[in-house]
Amino acid sequence: MSLAIVRWIAGPVLHARRQGPFALRESVRVGPQGLLGEVVRIHDDTLVVQVYEDTTGLSPGTEVHGDGQPLAIRLGPGLLGQIFDGLLRPLSGTGSNFVQPGLRAPSTTRLHFEPRLAVGEVLTHGAVIGTATDAAGRVQRCLAPPDAAGAVEQAMPAGDYTETDTVLVLRQGDGRLRELAMSHVWPVRVPRPVQRRLPTQAPLVTGQRILDSLFPVAQGGKAAIPGGFGTGKTVLLEALAKGCNADVIVYLGCGERGNEMAGVLDEFPTLTDPRSGRPLMERTVIIANTSNMPVAAREASIYCAITVAEYFRDQGLHVALMADSTSRWAEALREVSGRFGELPGEGGYPAYLSSRLADFYERAALVDTLAGERGSVTVMGAISPPSGDFSEPVTSHTKRYVKAFWALDVKRAQARFYPAIHPLQSYAEDARGFAPWWAAQGNGDWLALRRRLLTLLDDQAQLERMARIIGKDALPARQQLTLLCAELVNEAFLRQSAFSEIDRVCSPARQAAMMKLLGRFIDMVDAAGAAGATPEQVAALPGLRALQRMGEEVADDQLPKLAELQARLEREFAQIAPTGTAPPTVTTPPEPRDAAHG
Numbered sequence: 001m002s003l004a005i006v007r008w009i010a011g012p013v014l015h016a017r018r019q020g021p022f023a024l025r026e027s028v029r030v031g032p033q034g035l036l037g038e039v040v041r042i043h044d045d046t047l048v049v050q051v052y053e054d055t056t057g058l059s060p061g062t063e064v065h066g067d068g069q070p071l072a073i074r075l076g077p078g079l080l081g082q083i084f085d086g087l088l089r090p091l092s093g094t095g096s097n098f099v100q101p102g103l104r105a106p107s108t109t110r111l112h113f114e115p116r117l118a119v120g121e122v123l124t125h126g127a128v129i130g131t132a133t134d135a136a137g138r139v140q141r142c143l144a145p146p147d148a149a150g151a152v153e154q155a156m157p158a159g160d161y162t163e164t165d166t167v168l169v170l171r172q173g174d175g176r177l178r179e180l181a182m183s184h185v186w187p188v189r190v191p192r193p194v195q196r197r198l199p200t201q202a203p204l205v206t207g208q209r210i211l212d213s214l215f216p217v218a219q220g221g222k223a224a225i226p227g228g229f230g231t232g233k234t235v236l237l238e239a240l241a242k243g244c245n246a247d248v249i250v251y252l253g254c255g256e257r258g259n260e261m262a263g264v265l266d267e268f269p270t271l272t273d274p275r276s277g278r279p280l281m282e283r284t285v286i287i288a289n290t291s292n293m294p295v296a297a298r299e300a301s302i303y304c305a306i307t308v309a310e311y312f313r314d315q316g317l318h319v320a321l322m323a324d325s326t327s328r329w330a331e332a333l334r335e336v337s338g339r340f341g342e343l344p345g346e347g348g349y350p351a352y353l354s355s356r357l358a359d360f361y362e363r364a365a366l367v368d369t370l371a372g373e374r375g376s377v378t379v380m381g382a383i384s385p386p387s388g389d390f391s392e393p394v395t396s397h398t399k400r401y402v403k404a405f406w407a408l409d410v411k412r413a414q415a416r417f418y419p420a421i422h423p424l425q426s427y428a429e430d431a432r433g434f435a436p437w438w439a440a441q442g443n444g445d446w447l448a449l450r451r452r453l454l455t456l457l458d459d460q461a462q463l464e465r466m467a468r469i470i471g472k473d474a475l476p477a478r479q480q481l482t483l484l485c486a487e488l489v490n491e492a493f494l495r496q497s498a499f500s501e502i503d504r505v506c507s508p509a510r511q512a513a514m515m516k517l518l519g520r521f522i523d524m525v526d527a528a529g530a531a532g533a534t535p536e537q538v539a540a541l542p543g544l545r546a547l548q549r550m551g552e553e554v555a556d557d558q559l560p561k562l563a564e565l566q567a568r569l570e571r572e573f574a575q576i577a578p579t580g581t582a583p584p585t586v587t588t589p590p591e592p593r594d595a596a597h598g
């Protein structure tokens with residue numbers, strides 16, 4: 001083990017004179033407590049180390065020992081259902097609210113291992129070596145490390161082992177033996193290898209109408225959620241974690257206030273998974289690095305989280321990673337960079353902010369795994385731009401790497417219109433590609449309907465500007481009807497309470513039915529307007545109220561109610577405009593704004 005001696009310390013950064021070889025990015029142990037750190041610069045005989053723990057009490061002369069490997073975490077069947085700190089050290093089950101310095105003992109819990117390979121068989125890179133079953137009966141696949149391959153020399157019988165007990169011995173190509181356990185260690189800054197990355201195909205179903213129907217993110221895609229203070233980023237990420245169709249959820253609380261994280265930590269263990277009826281935590285990993293934890297660890301936590309997500313992807317699973325918030329991560333980068341004495345760039349952030357964001361988001365993908373299965377990591381990152389200004393560096397650089405942009409709007413949030421996603425500031429570059437998927441869900445007109453709703457919302461913004469000048473009543477009847485339709489789209493479709501039992505998650509089938517009903521409603525309004533019905537007459541139709549409340553009132557398994565509602569509206573419209581009930585010829589509206597990105 002190489003040794004270095006501390007010369008100078010400032011917060012999370014120290015300089016040490018090396019007495020042996022060290023590698024860049026090598027992980028190190030500092031002082032008698034073995035505080036975890038990482039070599040970030042090497043100048044001649046001086047190491048610059050960022051320390052992931054509180055350095056209070058360290059002084060010049062303290063010893064720094066190299067680990068001989070980059071900063072790495074242990075990946076294995078013990079991860080699911082657990083809560084960890086930013087360096088993947090368990091926070092749950094330690095009996096303490098704080099992580100012990102330097103502690104990173106692997107779990108000693110025994111799991112039942114069932115081998116998949118016998119002596120003499122050949123193991124290929126990243127293959128499944130067996131399954132692990134925990135006390136609750138959950139089965140997980142155990143993967144060989146991506147860099148291990150060879151002939152099985154020895155295989156332990158089925159039985160109970162800890163995550164680190166040897167269960168398989170390989171004879172590698174170079175003739176050397178290698179012991180494998182149910183878990184393995186992987187460096188967090190290195191993307192885990194795959195057979196191939198694939199173009200995205202299907203959307204990640206989030207259960208949020210405004211996202212799935214207007215601004216879908218791909219399974220294996222990336223989305224940003226920028227939003228000013230209190231606009232609903234955390235509530236939205238939590239709603240996604242609870243309602244999306246991923247197999248595994250990795251939830252990263254990064255630099256948020258402790259009380260916000262406490263909400264997640266208290267709530268998640270009590271939630272039931274709507275898909276299985278079992279606790280949601282069973283397929284969740286929470287990584288919590290709150291604002292009071294050491295700042296450098298926050299920088300690393302984002303890589304730990306994505307490495308964990310990749311590990312589950314490599315088992316052929318679809319993983320959703322929620323990061324709240326990437327701004328706090330960028331602030332950690334800025335703070336540590338300042339301590340290095342680096343020249344600050346835009347907004348005080350280091351010049352490499354953009355490439356670091358890219359390193360993170362680029363790891364989201366739909367892939368064929370080394371073991372030949374299909375898996376994905378979808379990344380959704382919240383951004384907290386200071387004073388809600390989306391031109392600031394973190395938001396603008398993130399925009400370069402994400403395909404879906406879900407902009408939370410202060411005005412909508414103030415009006416308690418949730419989710420406060422602004423339909424004209426948001427976009428989804430992959431949307432066009434999902435038309436076949438929506439057709440398979442029973443909405444063959446999805447793209448045209450989506451375009452229609454977005455155009456209507458765009459018209460609304462313009463008409464409202466005009467109405468502010470001349471007064472709403474001075475607008476021609478047709479334009480007042482357009483405003484009425486837009487209002488309904490907002491209220492009936494885009495508004496969705498995260499706290500409503502029926503509406504917190506909306507199935508694709510229900511979204512499709514609601515969207516089609518709204519399309520038909522807009523046709524009826526157009527026809528009624530053409531036949532001379534006044535805006536007041538339309539607004540007074542009793543069925544409108546039921547339409548407005550359909551999200552809250554019609555559950556996923558009650559779709560025939562929507563057909564009844566449509567029949568009711570047809571009857572009511574026939575009364576106010578008897579000649580105009582035939583659907584008008586629909587002119588295809590122009591492309592929505594975000595089509596330019598696609």
Ligand SMILES: Nc1ncnc2c1ncn2[C@@H]1O[C@H](COP(=O)(O)OP(=O)(O)OP(=O)(O)O)[C@@H](O)[C@H]1O
Binds near residue numbers: 231
């Ligand atoms: N979808 C929603 N449905 C109902 N209420 C919501 C919703 N989203 C947000 N809220 C309300 O807004 C409040 C603030 O939301 P949240 O904590 O998610 O904001 P935030 O953007 O994460 O704030 P911060 O910038 O402080 O992190 C919530 O406590 C809740 O009352």
Ligand SMILES: [Mg+2]
Binds near residue numbers: 233234260
């Ligand atoms: Mg928040």
